[in-house]
Every structure is written in C-alpha cells, then in structure tokens.
Amino acid sequence: MPMGKGDTISCFAIKDIRPGEEITFAYFGEFDCLLSHTRHKLLHFVCKCKACLPDNVGEISTDSTPNRNSILTFREVTEDNWRAVANLSLKPGQTGNLAPNVWSLCEAHYSEDAWVRAIYADETLVGMLMMAIWDPDEAYYIWRFMIDGRYQGLGYGRRGVEFAIAHIRQHNPRAKTLGVMSTPPEGKKSENPLKNVKPEDSPHRFYERLGFKEIAPPDEDGEIMMSIDL
Ligand SMILES: CC(C)(COP(=O)(O)OP(=O)(O)OC[C@H]1O[C@@H](n2cnc3c(N)ncnc32)[C@H](O)[C@@H]1OP(=O)(O)O)[C@@H](O)C(=O)NCCC(=O)NCCS
Numbered sequence: 001m002p003m004g005k006g007d008t009i010s011c012f013a014i015k016d017i018r019p020g021e022e023i024t025f026a027y028f029g030e031f032d033c034l035l036s037h038t039r040h041k042l043l044h045f046v047c048k049c050k051a052c053l054p055d056n057v058g059e060i061s062t063d064s065t066p067n068r069n070s071i072l073t074f075r076e077v078t079e080d081n082w083r084a085v086a087n088l089s090l091k092p093g094q095t096g097n098l099a100p101n102v103w104s105l106c107e108a109h110y111s112e113d114a115w116v117r118a119i120y121a122d123e124t125l126v127g128m129l130m131m132a133i134w135d136p137d138e139a140y141y142i143w144r145f146m147i148d149g150r151y152q153g154l155g156y157g158r159r160g161v162e163f164a165i166a167h168i169r170q171h172n173p174r175a176k177t178l179g180v181m182s183t184p185p186e187g188k189k190s191e192n193p194l195k196n197v198k199p200e201d202s203p204h205r206f207y208e209r210l211g212f213k214e215i216a217p218p219d220e221d222g223e224i225m226m227s228i229d230l
Contacts, residue, residue, distance in 0.1 A: 070121035
C-alpha cells in the first residue's frame, strides 16, 4: 500500500479474501492527517466512510485554509517546492524590505553559510526563512524572512522568529545573538518606486515587539541592524 513519501506498507490478511469481498482499512498514522482526496489518490480508491465526510472534524481542520491554529513546519527547499517558494509574494508596498525570493534561493544555493527553509502552515506553503551562519559561536542573522501577503497577521511571523531562536539554541547553545537588518520605522525612500517603504510596511516594529533592539545606526542603504540575545 503506498504511503505519502514514496514508502509502502504491507498488510496481510489473516483469512482468505473472496473476489468482490469488501475489506476495510483504518486511516492510522500518516493517513489520518491527510485530506480525504489526497488519501484516496494514494490508496487508489474513493471512500465515503465517516472519516472522509466533509463534516468530519479532522477533515474540517485539515481542509481549512491556514489559520492561527495551523501547525507550522519548516521544510527544506527542494526541487519539488523551490518554484512555489520563489512565487510567494508580499503585500504591495513591502517589496522594498527584502530581495525577491528567487534571488534569495539562488544566494542560499551558492552560500555555504546560508540556511533556508520553506514555511508551511499545515500543508500550505506560507513563507520563507533564510538565516546566515557566519560565526556560529557568536551571532546568527535573519538574512531574509517573509510571510506571503495572503497569510500575514496570523502569528506566523512571530512563530517563525521563535522557531529560528529555538533552532539556534538547539544546534549551537554557544551562539549569543540573533541579528536582522530592518527598514527603519519611518520607512525609506528610493529612486526606484518598488523600493519605497511606508512606515506601516516596515518590519521594524514587528521585530521590536519580539524583543529585538537597534544595535547600530542606519547603514548606507538606510537599513538598521537589530539584535536579540539568545
Ligand atoms: C514582517 C512579517 C514577517 C510579519 O509577519 P506576520 O505573520 O504578519 O506577523 P505576525 O502575525 O506574527 O505578527 C506578530 C506581531 O507583530 C505585529 N506586526 C506584524 N507586522 C507588523 C508591522 N509591519 N508593524 C507593526 N507591527 C507588526 C502584529 O500585529 C503582531 O502583534 P501582536 O503579537 O501584538 O498581535 C511580514 O509582514 C512580512 O513578510 N513582511 C514583508 C517582508 C519583511 O519585511 N521581512 C522582514 C525583513 S527580513
């Protein structure tokens, strides 16, 4: 029987099965957290059992669009999902805060000290987190971080940063700080209209709310270095 990630499981009948006899299968393990149509596709049959009805509680929670209770997972970027990560988009007015994802993925691919993950809310791709590990015993940096405009305001940004901190603490307890370059709170003006950022579109207050503090004056691009102790 095929499983979701290319594996198979084998089931053995304890008695002979006659042609046409109905057999049942319990949706345990990996299957019970899949949507019914995904489950049916994997198993090569359509089922109308209670667990597959649209008003089943599990079905509602997994079918629903990303919400505050969705489970966030941080997955590697692979040949299967990199295009989708590259196609994530921000709200209009936010593009001046960071490079396009396709650029970031390219940079990550060729930088040994980059660590990048695709962020999923349940099974929906919602964002991207890219860190730089230039001096692992000293400081980590959020190099690029974005939540797609459709899924902002659901707490994923906060949980993304909390995940980054937990990840660093787990992998390098000696690291002292996590830094980030942010557009200043007053936004920024540029000759390129796509790089203009209004105050309300700057992530500065977002990082401030999470405990990051300014540690250096604005650089030549007007970006401010912020940092939080680990
Ligand atoms: C910044 C960003 C990652 C926040 O993601 P998000 O999922 O919308 O944030 P959350 O829903 O987790 O918000 C967490 C808190 O920050 C606040 N917040 C979020 N964005 C804010 C902003 N631009 N200004 C002020 N507060 C903000 C929220 O109101 C919330 O406050 P609360 O905890 O008191 O309710 C997202 O807006 C984004 O991708 N922006 C464009 C890209 C960017 O600027 N990236 C950072 C540069 S590396």
